[in-house]
Amino acid sequence: MLAIASGKGGCGKTTTAVGLARALAHDGHAPLVADADHEMPDLHFVADVPRTPGLPALADGDRPATVARTPVGDRDLAVVPTAGISAERVPAALDRLGQWDGPVLIDCPAGVARDAARPLRAADETLLVTSPDPQTLRDTAKTAAMARTLGAAPVGVVVIDRSVERPTDGVRLSQPTARSLLGCPVIARVPAVSDRPLGTDRVRTAYRKAARKLFKRNI
Template structure:
């Protein structure tokens, strides 16, 4: 077999979309260990994001795509490996491949709930995920993850925090270091310093993704994270209201100015469905998320309804993806996670470059 077979496989991938991440297959898949043995073609395709729940779907899709290469038998192995989308690693105590910021221009749009469910969805697909509550003034992560009140992280060698594990996530929050009755009466530089300490002095254990729940707005903390930390990408959360969309634009502009890729927009409270009659209406406006996404050339990663269960599940310490993993709302969070992971995989592939790994057999 020659380089030509590698090129043929690559051409097939280049002309088809990934049904999971919706990226072009060649952008999220690395071709490895291509071998020809008589009438059998063997190949390993390594995805740049976790694929555990969708492995069978991808196996069927790719097997069908590659059957036209002229071999009677196809031995196709699917693997996955998350790689950093940034060349610059996190300068800290823990190991983190990708930092994913979840931000909003204003408060009250469901950013923290989105961040937690996004992290849970990434973990449900098989990735190693951590979450950092960067909302220094109003930390809520402990409640959402069901961490008992008064839980404190262990301190290693008097300098490093050991993240608290809950619902399969590694987590750290200023709320783990204070009490509910202790307000953070800090100026901007103090808050920014605390954020950097939480981020860099936490012993993150080999994370594929660290989801950072940003405080609302575009102030000191946001700029500190964006400028001094290698953020791989950002997700901006909004509601359809005009004032929320205006603030969301400011958030997108901020990330662009500091050269952080905006992966897309999540629209919360997009519709309300009456629990009595089933009537659906756009009580906060319609099409706002799509309009802002089109204006900035990004995608709408997902639209979520105004649903009582989302709030109740988060407040009870078991957010939607954990409490109702097969439900329709969890499916939207899974879509948001996979579309985000797919874009990061594409960025990582471009950063690393493509290099074929070919084995030649003429048996």
Template sequence: MIAIAGGKGGCGKTTTTVAIARAIVAGSDSPVIGVEGDWDMPDLRSLAQTAPLRSLPVRSIRVEELRDRCAGPGVTILEAPETATPQGRQQIFERVEEFCGGHPAQTVIDCPAGAGRDAAVPIEVASGILLVSTAEPASLRDTAKTAAMAEQLGSPVIGAVITGADTVPEGAERLLGTSRIIPIPDTRRPLRSPEVRRTYEHVVGQLEISNIG
């Protein structure tokens, strides 16, 4: 499972989650599970434009239903519950880890912004962390805190993307603790841009995301 994480809201985490999921499908023709981890601002399904038959509530996931929904290529979304306590969040993501970890589909989690407990829970269950930041210094500093939290939780950072950028900002490797940083071109509608699509396909290949369990 890959957690898509970053320090600031609006840096492109959800867009990156959708783009990475689509790139995995395009490269391997296999199913992908997208997990809505930002329960305060859930917009993964709407951005992914997933059909109703390819989405189900994360709270009530069952192995059989998950298998049926992910029977073929495409992206299936596990939607946020209407309400959840911090303890409930932990339990739900433990179930996500149990069910999705044993499923042949690749799983990507759209994490909440920041380095708080809400973000820590999905990061802790993930096999690898893809950091997302803009090129703005404040965004990079906040994402560095997310990277530090991932390290404390024992979840490896596999790389980072810098959204809306042509180059990697100076000092980003030091701040984020990784040399595997890929800039994502700036465009008003990134999920409709062929250039952005190709770049995210490069991200999946370069970071070997499809091979991470």
């Protein structure tokens, strides 16, 4: 299982989880993406599926195949949203995700609080999502350190990067800085698009390239 994590909310973490899952589905890998952010659940909104059933049903013992929802137009993508689950029941729900045959992506809570640690303990590795601004990078470095401590070492970072569209605007996160600060390489630079980013060709292309890199690493 791959945790999709960030040091700060609003970086594009959920969009990245859905974008990667759609890219994996496009390549025939039957992915499942699950929402472990019980306090700020918005995977159902980004993926355009009903909010229930979801993690509560998994915690009750249901199989992922019976709980997962399929977005319209994404028949090879499975989504497990969350609603009405207590933090204490999240680990039991995540344990059930191991029954899924394809790749599993977990949309984690942002930051380094206890809620963010729970899905990292269940994951095998972590994909970080960040913008290149200094404060967000500092927060992401803390998340990277926590993931490593919990046995889900970061395998790479997706940078939601305004400079992809406007190279003179802002600071880019270089590969040497990513390896030094976060302990992993930049997997993809995704243009920062405010309106329907997953409907933008350049964004979809960036996530497809990222998904193929990750799949080659046996994620």
